[in-house]
Amino acid sequence: MGKPELNLPNEKGEKRIEQTLGKRRSLLSIIVAKFLQNKLAVFGLIMLTIIVGTALLAPWIAPHDPDFQNLRNRLAAPSGEFLLGTDHLGRDILSRLLYGGRVSLFVGFVAMVGAVTIGTTVGAVAGYFGGLVDAFLMRLVDIIISFPNIFLLITLVAVLEPSLDKLIMVFAFLSWTGTARLVRGEFLTLKKREFVLAARTIGMSNTKIIFGQILPSAMGPVIVAATLAVGGFILAESALSFLGLGVQPPTSTWGNMLTYSQSVTIFRTAWWYPTFPGVMILLTVLSFNFVGDGLRDALDPRVIEK
Amino acid sequence: MTTYIIRRLIMMIPILFGISVISFAIMYAAPGKPTVMDLDPDISVEAREAQMERLGLNDPPHIQYINWMSNVVKGDFGTSFTKKQPVRDMIADRLPNTLILMIFSTILAVIIAIPFGVLSATKQYSKLDYGVTITSFLGLATPNFWLGLMLIMLFSVQLGWTPVGGVSTLGGEFNLLDRLHHLILPAIVLATADMAGLTRYTRSSMLEVINQDYIRTARAKGFREKTVIYKHGLRNALIPIITIFGLMLPTFIGGSVIVEQLFSWPGIGHLFISATFERDYPVIMAITMFGAVLTVIGNLIADILYAVLDPRIEY
Numbered sequence: 209m210g211k212p213e214l215n216l217p218n219e220k221g222e223k224r225i226e227q228t229l230g231k232r233r234s235l236l237s238i239i240v241a242k243f244l245q246n247k248l249a250v251f252g253l254i255m256l257t258i259i260v261g262t263a264l265l266a267p268w269i270a271p272h273d274p275d276f277q278n279l280r281n282r283l284a285a286p287s288g289e290f291l292l293g294t295d296h297l298g299r300d301i302l303s304r305l306l307y308g309g310r311v312s313l314f315v316g317f318v319a320m321v322g323a324v325t326i327g328t329t330v331g332a333v334a335g336y337f338g339g340l341v342d343a344f345l346m347r348l349v350d351i352i353i354s355f356p357n358i359f360l361l362i363t364l365v366a367v368l369e370p371s372l373d374k375l376i377m378v379f380a381f382l383s384w385t386g387t388a389r390l391v392r393g394e395f396l397t398l399k400k401r402e403f404v405l406a407a408r409t410i411g412m413s414n415t416k417i418i419f420g421q422i423l424p425s426a427m428g429p430v431i432v433a434a435t436l437a438v439g440g441f442i443l444a445e446s447a448l449s450f451l452g453l454g455v456q457p458p459t460s461t462w463g464n465m466l467t468y469s470q471s472v473t474i475f476r477t478a479w480w481y482p483t484f485p486g487v488m489i490l491l492t493v494l495s496f497n498f499v500g501d502g503l504r505d506a507l508d509p510r511v512i513e514k
Numbered sequence: 515m516t517t518y519i520i521r522r523l524i525m526m527i528p529i530l531f532g533i534s535v536i537s538f539a540i541m542y543a544a545p546g547k548p549t550v551m552d553l554d555p556d557i558s559v560e561a562r563e564a565q566m567e568r569l570g571l572n573d574p575p576h577i578q579y580i581n582w583m584s585n586v587v588k589g590d591f592g593t594s595f596t597k598k599q600p601v602r603d604m605i606a607d608r609l610p611n612t613l614i615l616m617i618f619s620t621i622l623a624v625i626i627a628i629p630f631g632v633l634s635a636t637k638q639y640s641k642l643d644y645g646v647t648i649t650s651f652l653g654l655a656t657p658n659f660w661l662g663l664m665l666i667m668l669f670s671v672q673l674g675w676t677p678v679g680g681v682s683t684l685g686g687e688f689n690l691l692d693r694l695h696h697l698i699l700p701a702i703v704l705a706t707a708d709m710a711g712l713t714r715y716t717r718s719s720m721l722e723v724i725n726q727d728y729i730r731t732a733r734a735k736g737f738r739e740k741t742v743i744y745k746h747g748l749r750n751a752l753i754p755i756i757t758i759f760g761l762m763l764p765t766f767i768g769g770s771v772i773v774e775q776l777f778s779w780p781g782i783g784h785l786f787i788s789a790t791f792e793r794d795y796p797v798i799m800a801i802t803m804f805g806a807v808l809t810v811i812g813n814l815i816a817d818i819l820y821a822v823l824d825p826r827i828e829y
Contacts, residue, residue, distance in 0.1 A: 248651075351532035354809045358768035359786065359802045360536075366790040366798070367544045443657055447772055450659050451787060466660060472678065475671035482667060486660035494655035 242506040249502020252495040259492050263309035272300035274307040274460065283478040293480040296468055301481065305488055308460040313492070315376055315455070316442040322380025323441075324434045327387025332418050332426075334388065335395025346392070349385045357382060361444070365453050372455055375448065379441055387433050394426035428507040432500050439496030446489050462489045519818060526810055533806045534586070538579050540802075541795045591800035596792045601800045604785060611681055612774070612781030616766050618697055619705035620759075627709045628755070631716025635724060636743055646713060653710030658769060662703040662776040669699060679778035700777040707769040708762050716755055723751040753823045760816025764809040 243249055262269060271291070278298035286293040292301040334345040360382060368374045398404065399422060407421045446463030448454030455461045462485045469482035563572075573581070585592065591601035634646040670678045676699050677683070682692050723729065724747055732746045733739075771783035778784070782801060789797035 347528055347532070350529050351536070354529055354533055354806050354813070357764075358771050359805045362771070362786070362790055363540055363798050363802055366793065367540055439655065443655075446657050447659055450657075451772070451775060453790065463657075466663065470663065472671055475667040479667060479672075482660075482663050486657060486664065489657050489660065490652070490655050493657075494651060497651060497655055 239506045243502050246502040246505060248498045249506075252498025252502065255491060255495040256499060259309065259488075259495065260313060262306055263313055266303075266306040266310055270300075270303035270306045272303045274299060274303040275458065276300070283474065283481065285478075286480055292484045293478065295465070295481055296471075296474065301465075301484055304460050304465060305462070305484060308462050308465055308485070309488065309492075311372070311455060311459055311461045312442050312445060312463070312489070315372070315379070315445045315461070316438040319376045319379035319383070319441040319445075320434050320437045322376065323383040323437060324387050324430060325384075326380065327384035328391050328423070328430060330384065331388035331391025331393075332395055332423060335392035336399055336414070336418050336422065338396075342392070345388070349388055352382065353385050357444075358447075361448065362451075362453055365448060370448075370453050370456055372459065375445065375454055379444065383437065383441070387430060387437075390429050390433055391426055394429060395422060398422045398425055432504045432507065435496055435500035435503055439493040439500070442489060442496075443493055462486075515821065518821060522814055522817060526814065529810055530807065533803065533810070534583055535579070537799050537803050537806070538582060541799050542575055542578065544793075544795060586803065591803075592796040594789075594797050595794045596789075597794070601796050604797065605782065605800060605804065608781050608785050611779060612767075612770055612783065614697065615700055615704060615770060615773070615779060615781060619701040620762075620766070622701055622705040623709045623712055626705070627712035628716050631713045632720050632743070632748060632751075634713070634717045635720035638721065646717070650710035650713045653706055656706070658703060658707050659772045659776055661706060662699070662773060665699050665703060666776070679776075681779060700773050700779055703776070704766065704769050704773045708765055712755075712758065712762075715758055716751070719754050720747065720751040723747050726750075753820070756823065757816040757820045760812040760814070760819065763812035764805065767805050767808060 271289075276299060278294070281290075281294050281298040282296055284290055284294040284298070290300050290302070292305065295301055295304065330345055330349075334342040361378060364378045364382075365375060368378070395418075404417060404421060407417050412421070442462075445454055445461065446466070449461050449463030450466050452464075452467060455464055457464060465485040466482060469478075469485075474481050582592075589602060591605075593599065594601055594604060597604065630646050634643045637643055666678060669676045677696050679696075681696050682689070683696075724743075729742060729747055732742045737746075767782070770781060771786055773779065774781045774783035775787050782804075785797065786801045788794075789801070
């Protein structure tokens with residue numbers, strides 16, 4: 209609907225439809241091919257599949273109960289029984305990492321969905337309607353961007369008493385601005401195109417034009433930004449939880465596992481305890497960034513296949 | 515140019531107003547009226563009411579906002595709830611430590627990131643370029659606080675080369691070497707926060723410049739490659755890089771929160787975290803406002819520098 213070519217009745221026009229449809233199919237395959245050519249992106253995708261998969265399967269594959277304390281086994285070195293060693297309460301670090309990953313990834317994904325939804329809506333409305341609406345919304349974006357994120361994050365989390373759902377909400381409400389600017393920019397150019405004019409001519413409502421017609425064409429950059437955002441949220445969650453202002457124990461996350469590893473005794477005798485949670489964060493964020501970068505190149509028509 | 519700067523300054527007013535309203539709103543909406551902690555628990559209800567009245571806590575929010583704001587404009591951020599000191603003095607005490615850390619790590623980030631970014635661009639697709647790219651990817655994905663933990667574990671505890679935290683050895687006289695010894699690890703950790711981004715930025719800025727006509731002209735004239743790259747190329751590539759510093763300011767202030775906490779470095783960030791745990795709202799709000807205003811000024815400087823340095827931009 210709304211695509212002018214579809215309404216052309218003559219033979220020439222039908223041919224054109226076939227061409228467009230054929231092009232569509234190959235466009236997706238071009239994107240996939242471009243993505244698969246990028247070795248780092250493929251590596252990232254494989255890593256993410258493993259990390260997300262093991263986190264989801266944690267209850268079945270974790271070798272130990274993540275909360276089982278065994279004070280006789282405190283700070284035990286990595287061994288056959290405890291592959292990555294134990295922490296200061298004798299809990300198995302591998303099992304805690306698997307379970308902690310569920311929480312860290314959950315925060316990252318849900319906050320991303322929230323931030324992208326708000327950002328896309330605000331950006332689409334601002335870009336589509338322009339004028340005063342645009343000016344007001346963009347000033348709002350300017351104000352929120354002006355706060356050094358970490359100060360506002362910490363203040364809000366502290367005022368609201370830290371908890372998992374509040375953390376996600378604060379993340380989403382403070383981080384939609386980048387997406388909003390991005391989507392607004394896309395809308396500013398897309399709204400002048402013929403297919404939007406056509407949709408308007410046949411009397412389509414603004415809501416339908418924004419979400420049904422323009423948004424699908426603007427999704428490329430949004431998908432890239434969303435992928436990179438998940439990594440960013442995981443980093444932010446880990447830092448806040450590390451400071452004791454994020455997810456609270458007994459729920460374990462990669463960030464708050466590191467809080468208790470901060471002691472000279474542990475640094476001297478149990479290197480595995482502060483090391484592995486950080487490695488998990490690093491690998492996860494790295495993988496998201498690789499995949500995001502790969503998607504950016506794959507979705508950008510200006511980047512030509514090598 | 516002047517009109518552009520004036521226009522940019524006027525644009526700052528609604529932003530600063532918005533920032534102050536949000537800061538005030540958080541303090542106002544904070545659960546458990548914070549000033550009650552200020553009062554004696556044995557005090558009678560009437561006396562407490564009188565105290566609340568005297569402090570202006572019974573006034574409607576907009577009056578409270580105006581009172582608070584008129585003091586802030588005069589540089590008076592009120593008195594700390596827990597330390598009973600003027601907030602301004604507490605910030606002034608710790609600001610030098612944060613500035614030293616920030617300046618030192620900026621220098622560190624620049625002297626490492628810019629040369630590597632340039633080399634990475636001039637030798638595009640070489641082993642060195644891939645190495646630099648992979649390293650900056652790793653740098654972007656590494657949680658800053660964890661890098662700090664690892665460095666403390668390795669250099670301070672296992673090897674014993676550096677102190678675990680603080681600005682100087684306790685009880686010692688002022689000693690420049692001792693200060694530097696304490697500064698080195700926190701500065702490295704804070705520098706890495708921006709190094710990766712700065713390297714990538716230098717690389718792409720340099721790549722763009724290298725493909726320009728005037729570089730080909732310079733080569734055609736027979737200049738040595740070094741002269742072409744550094745004199746004709748880098749000088750132009752630096753324009754967008756210099757403006758990036760204005761934008762880096764907030765990341766440095768933000769990064770200092772975690773680094774200072776990690777290394778017990780008595781600066782603004784350290785003060786901010788302890789104020790958060792003590793719910794010392796005047797301190798929290800003052801630092802948030804301070805950081806936001808610095809961010810706005812940083813953006814302004816970036817925009818103006820860009821306009822000044824690049825004659826192609828017209829306003």
